[in-house]
Amino acid sequence: MRLDFTREDIDADDATIRAQAAQAPVAPLLAAVAQLTGEYDLLSDDIRPDPALPWMPPDYGYPSETAARARLSAADALIRYRDRRCPPPVEPDPKQLRALVEFVVAPAAVDDDYLELLQEELALGGDLRAPRWRVATTAPRRRFSVAVIGAGMSGLVAAHRLRQAGVDVRVFEKNTDLGGTWLENSYPGCRVDVPNHLYSYSFAQTGHWPQFNSTQPVLLDYFRSCADEFGLAELISLGTEVVEARWNDQTSRWALRLRDASGAERTHEANAVVSAVGQLNRPSLPDIEGIDSFGGPYFHSARWRHDIDVTGRRVAVIGTGASAVQFVPPLAERAARLTVYQRTAPWLLPVPNYHDDLPAEINWLLRHVPDYARWDRLTTFGRLQEGTLPQTIVDPRWDRSNNSVSAVNDLARRRLTAWYEAVFPDPALRAKVLPTHFYGAKRMIPDSGRYAATLQRPDVTLETAEIGRITPSGIQLADGRHVDHDVIVYGTGFQASRFLTPMRVVGAGGLDLHDWWDGDARAHLGITVPRFPNLFLMYGPNTNIVVNGSIIYFSECAARYITECVGLLLARDAASLDCRPEAHDRYNEWIDAATDERAWGVSDVHTWYRNGKGRIAQNWPFNLYDYWRLTRAPNPADYVLR
Template sequence: MSHSWPTGLLAADETALRRALADADLPALLPALARLTGDLSLLDDELRPSGDLRLTQGGLSAEDQHTVRELALRALLRYRDAGAPAAEPPGPGQLARMLSFLFGDDKGDYLPLLADELALSGDPGAPDWQWAGTREDATGAPVVAVIGAGMSGLLAAHRLGQAGVPYVVLEKNTDIGGTWLENAYPGCRVDVPSHLYSYSFAADHDWPQHFSAQPEILEYFRGFADRSGVREHIRFGTEVESATWSEAAGSWTLLLRGADGARWELTVRAVISAVGQLNRPSRPRITGADSFRGHLFHSARWDHSVDLAGKRVAVVGTGASALQIVPAIADEVAELAVYQRSAPWLVDTPHYTRELPEGMAWLLRHLPGYGTWYRFWLFCQYVEGSLPYIQADPAWTDTQRSVSALNDRLRELRTRSLLQQAGDDAELAAKVVPDHPPGAKRMLRDDGSWIRTLRQDHVDLVTDRIERFTERGIATASGEREFDVIVYATGFEASRFLTPMTVTGRDGRDLHEHWEGDARAYLGIQIPGFPNFFCLYGPNTNIVVNGSIVFFSECAVHYVLGCLRPLLQDGHHAVDCDRDAHDAFNRRIDEGNAQMAWGAADVDSWYRNSTGRISQNWPFSLLEYWRLTRTPQDSALVLDRQPNPTEKRTI
């Protein structure tokens, strides 16, 4: 990422500035300029935006938008003519005023979180301690192993490096990126605004699109790995087959397998699993799959050697990947059939695949700090997101349709949009309206291309159940249809956390046997009986209607570094999780999920595991997870100084 400020701004005349401001996202503009100039009078309460996600430009009227642009233009001209001086750090009162302008005055509890996320001080999440290595550690051997070089693994590695902890990252693939490396199917892109899908302390403001495509997301993480020095600590082509705890040594022994099949062991004090939830493709058990003579592959293992031009193609599934794949390939194939088990709810996002407007891109490149405040404005909108619309009313009766009055209103709005897009095609209209409450399953972004594609003459939406695959195609109750290519767009085995790795903790306990198909962890991070072992993007840390998973990963990594401090700096033998705290936390999680659409409605989705429990989702606010992960609580940790005695200690 490179910027040319303040040179670009200094060279801009009034006409150029007006042209840029015409494309600006306005709510963040006045706080950015108040920060640059110190002029808090720019923050006129009459121009305060609404945080409603449904409203463009923060709900500002056309007149107010004109006023904001004129205020901004005058401020920019003054700032330019003064030589674009460096901004003075805002005082606490000034910062609070800037934050409240975007977020409101009635949510003071959020101010510490907002100040951290804004990251004006640089990197507030950096560890505040340094590893105190012993003479025995002077060999440079890794003390902590991070499993996975995706978004969370890279972040954990970076924080370990900041704390001076020797570490290694073990990655089964040949490059970094995790899910953004493996999912390279046509149309793949992020469904969180690009500017939020980056670390708060290493934000990129030069994204080409509002919701960037897979290559741009992957390039961001590759660049971060290079700039941070993490890449040199990664062992590519290395899969962890097992992890075994030694009580006597207070360490984990990892059995590793290389790409060539060779095996060897690595012993470390602590393990951070950053393998994620969406890394093992889910393939439905359909009779005859082995008999199909055409090309058959999963979206996460896309076969780029197969030319789809002029082919007869079937896509099985109508989840997130299918909604991106189908419009992307429709124009090149001869026939396209989409096999749907359940229709998804769509979130109208007209700018989903659009490039950033030229003027907006110019401001992000040339106006100091604007990108930071724009990212922060997005964060303000997504702090609660659609959470109120997904919360269930215990008195609501028809939970197969909706779960509350607000949820029913959302259903009506989404249904109206779907029917308008289907137009006079009554058969298609009946197929695209979901039969479950909004939020009970993942809601998907769409710019209108989904139904527009389904309405094309050579595209069919098939709702007949697939009975079997044949040598030539797919058979349903309506008969057999021939295809050249079949694509599974059927998601991942999200609830099978840490598979296929074997993890053996205290007393020889196998983690998967301990979970019995129902993964649980304290804060999604710690499991009692598995000391010095931490999960990122673990059970119940998936967020689907508010925020970005990058935020949750930053919170979780902050917590993990707090747990490693007594282990690596204070000389403790092991850091374990208190079982009572773990159980109480999970009871509360279950109660919270029961009050959300995905728990209140009896709907089959990947949010539920094989026991029927919601093991994926976080049902509360971002603020609550941020608070819980600020400092490890003495009531939740068990710190061992020796292999046998245990004691709870405040850290």
Template sequence: MREQPPATDGELRAALAEANLPTLLLALAQLTGDDRWLREPYVPTAPRGAEDHDSGGLPEHVQTEVREQAFAIVDDWRAGRLDPAAPPTSDRLPGWLSLSLGSDQVIPAEIGGLLAEELGIAPRDITPLAPGAADDFRVLIIGSGFSGLCAAIKLEQANIPYVVLEKNDDLGGTWLENTYPGCGVDTPSHLYSFSFAQCPDWTRYFAKRDELHDYLERLADGYDVRANIRFGLEVASATWHADEARWHVQAQGSDGKPEEFVANAVISAVGFLNRPSLPDIPGIESFAGSTMHTARWDRDLDLAGRRVAVIGTGASAMQLVPAIVDEADHVTVFQRSPQWGLPNPNAMRDVSPATRTLMREVPFYLGWYRLRNVWNFGDRLHPALQIDPDWPHPDRAVNEVNDRHRRFLTDYIKSELGDREDLIPKCVPTYPPYGKRPLLDNGWFRTMRRADVTLVTDAVAAIEADGVITADGVRHLADVLVIATGFKALEVLGPIEVRGRSGRTLRETWGKDDARAHLGITVPDYPNFFFLLGPNTFAGHGGSAALSIEMEVRYVMRLLEQMLERGISSVECKQAVHEEYGARLDAALNQTIWAHPGMTTYYRNSAGRIVVPMPWTNYDYWHMTREPNLDHFSAETTVGAI
């Protein structure tokens, strides 16, 4: 995404000396069209765990041969002496990918189409409309985070007029609002980016907040969508006017002035991690020191020499505490339940300049490195999360594979805790691995064993001016109180009032915490209203939000395309289709680990229904959203139903 001068021959040789050979072999096979790079003696061995496996397990002389020949081939390509071969067909991609990941990885043949799109050799976009063809049609997007920007980019490319309303004074959503120390992504950076805007210049394998926000800034500028974003406008309501087949959207500026927008379609891109959840603890307002939620961090706060109390041990706490412990005098962590922390060799690693050169200079290297992550951090894990009704130990795991993960992770946590055996019952969960959102270990367990850190597992009973009181009556003194209790993920769309065809609001339709949508995207009674990252679209088994967003945006774009081509003024999901999908969804969810009774999780609502993750693989969802079926919708033109 940034212009860089071409690498010198010496820089390219140095970069190839660091290359991940399983990735390089795939890139060479695609560049040359020569299958010999996929046969012995070049077939990699299986990696261990989550490692990149740079050597591929190949003998030293084979490694040297591959790197030397790679230089000659890339040099020929750069000099114009080699034209890239035709890309492999989608049916070959699963076999190529499986081979690069070792013989124990059998990748289903049917996912070839998804892999081809992610690799960029198959189209995912609609054909752009002729300029002016959609001048009488306008789309309104709520939010300018990852999903809002993706929708804006695709509308811009399709020549469909749109406007983005953003409540903040800058774009970025989650990656604008969250600025706490250690804040970053727990999905590999090269995967946590769009297939159409892959970034060769990530400086960390798991990027931190500032770099992620910079990526989004460059997206907005590079695709010319910033001019269509209205900042400082918070949407208050959206009301469907059937006589016009349009939404009337009321927003309020940061100056308090109201403004109305009229749109043919509305895309909700507010996500589900944007409204902080604050605990109801007696006396919390009486605390005399600094108090803040992690999502509302004060970057000017000086923690040097201060006693910090952190309530919560979810994703933000696991990033925050290791990042502040060297600055604070003492950190006390209040834990309701322990979390499984996943080790990854790249968790704290920088991406070397040489590796960034590979990503920029070697054709297809970045795409294949990313594609390996699509599988390794995605559908590979799905079987481990499915309940085996015949498994004899349902208290500790949901199937044999899940139990193997439990044993591995338990041993890992114990090794990180070292001689602090007193911490084992506090840090090793009793529920099955992945029952809650799996978290990347950023040094959490090693931090817990420090003398200047206290892990408290007694319930918080009250907060007073100078500290936190736990249920055992102990007072824990503090100068700073950090609330790390996550977000109101179940209150989809938060305070926005959306009123549909019948006059009912979405909140009345759903209740407080039971959001449902066909494919997570559309709801009966709310024509031309589309959700991105809506209910039950989070790939809880693993994957990238960027992949889910692209699939959902493609679905919406193809619906809009059909509307414009056929003169359709409104599409509304049929109630029977919505109910049938909901029944299939709930049945599948009840067979997943998230239905396990052994833990509390924000994935489930007050009635116990699973509202956040989807039960299927990324491929399943790709297949479901690849082409919208107009038979699933009640469609109307300006002259009546069709």
């Protein structure tokens, strides 16, 4: 994928220009055109989105008349720009940049710190999150190396930031290619549920996404392109699994035991280790009696068997989570009969353009006003900084017996229920698919209507009876019925709570990390763990986003924090950095207290958010700004430097 913003001069006639501008979301369109043309009076105070209106096409939160007027103003500015023969744009001065940023994130207040965050996300002036220190000047005679475990999205950004600072980095990847999640999950229909202008690195934005929410092959191509663009491929040892990481108290170094595909082992030493193995990388198969007795092919969606042709066969899908909602529709198109086994109905979120290609009009804008992609990203970021978080905050005075946790949570539930009534007209089916848990208690899943339509096909059955056991020929239900199947597909999620497994990690004094966690993983900022010096986690405990933003943002924040920790080590000429238990505990008490005030924290619905100890170990309970603020740089008082 091309990672550029090459601009083409505008030579279209007036009618064509007006037609191209007539479909774009208003806020990023006006900001991008104002920046390109220098006509900042386009940012009129009377053109602001209405927060009561849905952020969906065609008007994206604007009254229709306001949207039409704004788009016409943008088109007229582009016509004047064309008539001036498309001069190179002038970089906005600080006052103009603030006006642009405030316009697209309105009605949010923008103080100086938040403005800095937004400018980093925009990256109009280049990579604003690059480290400002270098090994060559901070510790020119010090040799310091870092081993990164995993070459997925998080591992790549960690390696990139550390290398920018001049740190010696090696990346070890168990798979034969990079990409992590976007390599392993190749099931039909796999795509991202965050708009792509936001689901991308701030330092590697592009206007060449083919869809609003791109598919797995496109995303894999993007991460491969990033690795090539930033010279990361040469750092990665593919087909190399880290079996064990062991800290040496005497040398203050980590020894990694590596195993290749042949089973041969070797050792690699490093001063620090970054675990970027993720939360959703080990498939979870359900504990169902007889699971290995099935006579036909069966597999997990994250290990899709592309050699199995389901055409004309009786297929079972167990699970109705995010992956299943994506692969059920294409499976139904090929199977003779599809039975979907549901334990808990998910909340589906209507996203009309979720499966759509970018319209020709948007592609025209991206060619002629390429920074439109940046402003669209920032508009989406501003909208998702809080996201639907306020709708999930528990009102302690609210009566939860009506299946909600607050007045705004109940309003969201009622609005979605109305949508369910429209797309599931059959009352019997609607009774099965309408969730009975709080809005926000489980992962909510975007759907353009495709999954909803699939469940209403005559050759598709949604089964909600409990599964008793798997038999050689199919599935025996607890109520005594038996359903014959030729193929079983498990869409049953991942071992999300088992952080860093199956790798063994041994810290100071020979302490085993998994023994210390005892099934309840915790870390300071989701990144550092007491008694495990110079070990840093990406996408660690309580850093999963639930109702706001993009996980790439969290990985960028963590990568900067880790890089700054290494900088602190070198600046202090220290051998190790170890999180103080009191800092770790204080942080986790803060997280737990907030979690107890969120819909997912007070719900008893079954969810992968909750670990075997009953604690929510995955989710971040605050907004995006708070994590950025906490991870800009380490507080030396939180650590022991030796």
